[in-house]
Amino acid sequence: MTIVYRSNAGTTRRYAELLGEQTGCDVLELAKAKDTVADDVVYLGWIMADEIQGLAEAKACFDLAAVAGVGMMDDETNIAKVREKAALDTAEFFFLPGDFHIENVTGMLKLAMGVVRKAMRAEVKKSGDPEAAKTLERIENGVDKFDETALAPLTAFIKARQSGD
Template identity: 40%
Template sequence: MMKAIVYTTNTGNTERYAKMLGQRIGLPVYALEDAKKFLEKGTGIIYLGWIMASGIKGYKDAEKHFCIRMVCAVGMGATGTQLQEVRNKNQIPLSTEVFTLQGGFDMEKLRGVNKLMMSMMMKTAGKALVEKADRTPEEDDMLDLMMHGGSRVSMENLSEPIKWYEQLQTCITKERREK
């Protein structure tokens, strides 16, 4: 059973998703460092972290402390994309549900190595997208985020994680009644 939502954020998009999800499903929300202080080791949680090079920031640390039942990875890509790549890169067990959510991009909020890496990515991937003649709508959106920044955080992007959580709660309630 999940007792809390735990997150790691860089520019605020993941925190926004965590708070929106917590409000919608009625679970308390903690930044990872706070969760390690206030929640017991092994507590069942939903984990939200931001994606960098398909890695989910904070996931390995959270996994050491908590029993992660669902992961929402927040990145620049469209919601629902990169699922297998993210699962594989982070070695997320098949028993843990994984969702990807489109967050946003704000170069001004990045610091240090993260800013340097994104600058390099924008020069290579951004240039390739600009020069690509037959961009998909998703690629147009990615290019827009890279060039102009912005946020794609929305309740609509949380619809699948919410649906999964509600179905799980229905099953748990049914099992309790049958006992």
């Protein structure tokens, strides 16, 4: 089993590397893994607009045993949206809470985040929607949600596969 990941600001990479240390699996970035990995893959991708980035490519290239999305919106409703959009067939789904700091967002993504931020501000002003308010608060003030212990279910899944369960 190989761990393949796509990260933007580094949180997903940290999770992937930690998972590699805990399980002994090789860890590769998606672009590097595409032509080289032949065995089962556990794929980790950062979440943008409820979508696990790189997942379509990973689905096309590998046999996926499990998929984990890394995002800052860690409530059940948002996690359910990510799971639904991921539309996994047989692969297990996991969610990992991620860090977010607007100062680490650059280029086109910074532009996209600016649009989301503006829309959230308007929504909060108009309806006072608590979900929109929470998202806006996270966008503006950032969050540190990386949590080593959140990896436990995924680590256990990989170890069970390794021992042939």
